[in-house]
Amino acid sequence: MGLYIRKPYAVIGIFCIGLNTYWSQFQGLREAVMDHYGKIKGLLPEDIHVTDAGLVDNYTAAAEANRTFVEAGVDLIFCYCATYSPSSNVLPVIHGLSAPVIVLNLQPERSVDCSQTNTIGTWLGTLSCAGAPEVTAVLKKKNASYGVVTGAIAGDPHVISELHAWCRSAAVAARLKRGRIGMIGHPFNGMMDLYVDETKIYNQFGIYTEFLELHQIKNAMGEVTGELLEECRQFIKDHFALTVSQNAREFEELCKVTAAMISLIREQDLDAVAFHYAGETQGEYKDIIGPMNIVFSALIALGIPCCVEGDIKTTIAMLITKVLAGCCATAELYSMDLENDTCLIGHSGSSDFALSDEKPVLKESEVFHGKSGKGYLTQFLVKKGPVTLLALSEDGEGKYRLIAAEGESIPGDILMLGDTNARVRFPIPVREFMDRWCMAGPSHHSSMAVGSWVDMIRKTAVVLGLELEVICP
Known part of the structure; x- marks a missing residue:
């Protein structure tokens, strides 16, 4: 069967604009435009669904393209400015749609050979930039979310990179629009920065919150199949450094909880999980709570972000970085090292195997600080490099x-308490970073990913229609 892995996908709309009166005036121009358009479609990544509305060169074609995109439920729209086109070939296409529009300001070649461009028709076939400002002007007047990709169709790696980046950002929107967060328990009592209105979350992102109970996990534990259970046993043995003193019963319960969570995620069609339980853990739920940090780490590896303390906002942030970077982990600012201008950043609980080149260290804790219960901690050693x-x-x-x-993330001492944490240096002094970060008004949690992803996050903010504040660089 294989363990559950949720793969994001995006529905990308694409159309090409031109001026219909040109076609009879300049022989071969329409054919040249469509040839260029076909090459652009060939540059798109394979892991998307493309809805092609074709050439839009008049109002009737624009209205038909609109119906095509509405029916497909597009997450993002590419508009290729093949030659000059009036903006009336654009606005009717996006009427009533919330999907962002990415204007493809692309020439067939990197430069125009003026000595060989000796007719207006030939010139129009290589022209693209004249129409782009008109398109962006009307998008601005409409208050639409939009972006621009400028370059050449042939031999321009920047263009390919940008097209793929926009498609990946659209995958975030698709995952949220068609997604479900499982909320098990409730937010940590008193952490008012975490509290949310689930209706507002749905209205903004489209992701639905499904409230779940611990007894659903318990019931699923009694129904897991032998095949799924064996797959979970092997996964845990392969991915965790099982050096803690475990008896056979504890290991089997860990595997059962993992299998039960996978079953519940499949049944509820969940994309992410937020979890916090503050009740009695000495009774029937003890075997569920104790191994949950290991279970959630396994789920994150399988594509399901899981956030502790019932933090739905950070669950969404983790989902964003998981789709963009293939990596996510709950993080908070632990400790400042003012002498060495660094900050320790991490969090207790689950984390992501993609953060580290090593198997995580497992520790048993007699108390989950600030919470009820005891059990396993998972400490992942974060890769050195950009975060x-x-x-x-x-x-x-x-x-x-x-x-x-x-x-x-730089070499240096970190806390070896069983929590994932990294020593991080920012491009600005740590005092300034702390001031800027706090003044921006985040909650005390965030998502951490390895790699440099701010440029991708900028695109994702456009796709989601959100304001973005970049603290650094």
């Missing part, structure tokens, strides 16, 4: 916004 923080915040007017920063 990105992403927080989803809510302002005083109830608007959601993204906050991002890039730093570098």
Whole structure:
């Protein structure tokens, strides 16, 4: 069967604009435009669904393209400015749609050979930039979310990189629009920065919150199949450094909880999980709570972000970085080292195998600090190199916004308490970073990913229609 892996996908709309009166005036121009258009479609990644509305060169064609995109439920629209076109070939296409529009300001070649371009028709066949400002002007007047990709169709790696990046950002929107978060328990009592209105979350992102109970996990534990259970046993043995003193019963319960969570995720069609339980853990739920950090680490590896303390906003931030970077982990600012201008950043609980080249260290804790119960901690040793923080915040007017920063995980002492944490240096002094980060108003959690992802997050903010504040660089 194979363990559950959720693969994001995006529905990408694409159309080409031109002026219909040109076709009879300049022989071969329409054919040249469509040839260029076909080459652009060939540059798109394979892991998307493309909805092609074709050539739009008049109002009737624009209205038909609109119906095509509405029916397909597109997450993002590419508009190729093949030659000059009036903006009336664009606005009717996107009427009533919330998907962002990416204007493809692409020439067939990197430069125009003026000595060989000796007719207006030939010139129009290599022209693209004249129409782009008109398109962006009307998108601005419409208050639409939009972006621009400028370059050449042939031999331009920047264009390919940009097209793929926009498609990956659209995959974030697709995952959220068609997604479901499983909320098990409730937010940590008193952490008012974490509290959310699930209806507002749905209205902004399209992701639905499904409230679940611990007894559903318990019931699923009694129904897991032998095949799924064996797959979980092997996964845990392969991925964790099982050096803690475990008896056979504890290991079997760990595998059962993992299999039960996978079954529940499949049954509920979940994309992510937020979890916090503050009740009695000495009774029937003890075997569920104790191994949950290991279970959630396994789920994150399988594509299902899991956030502790019932933090739905950070669950969404983790989902964003998991799709963009293939990596996510709950993170908070642990400790400042003012002498060495660094900050320890991490969090207790689950984490992501993609953070580390090593198997995580498991520790048994007699107490989950600030919470009830005891069990396993998973400490992942974060790779050295660039890291990105992403927080989803809510302002005083109830608007959601993204906050991002890039730093570098560097060698140095870290806390060996069983929590994943890294020593991070930012491109600005740590005092200044702390001031800027706090003044931006994030909650005390964020998502951490390895790599530099701020440029991708900028595109994702456009796709999601969110304000983004970049703290650094």
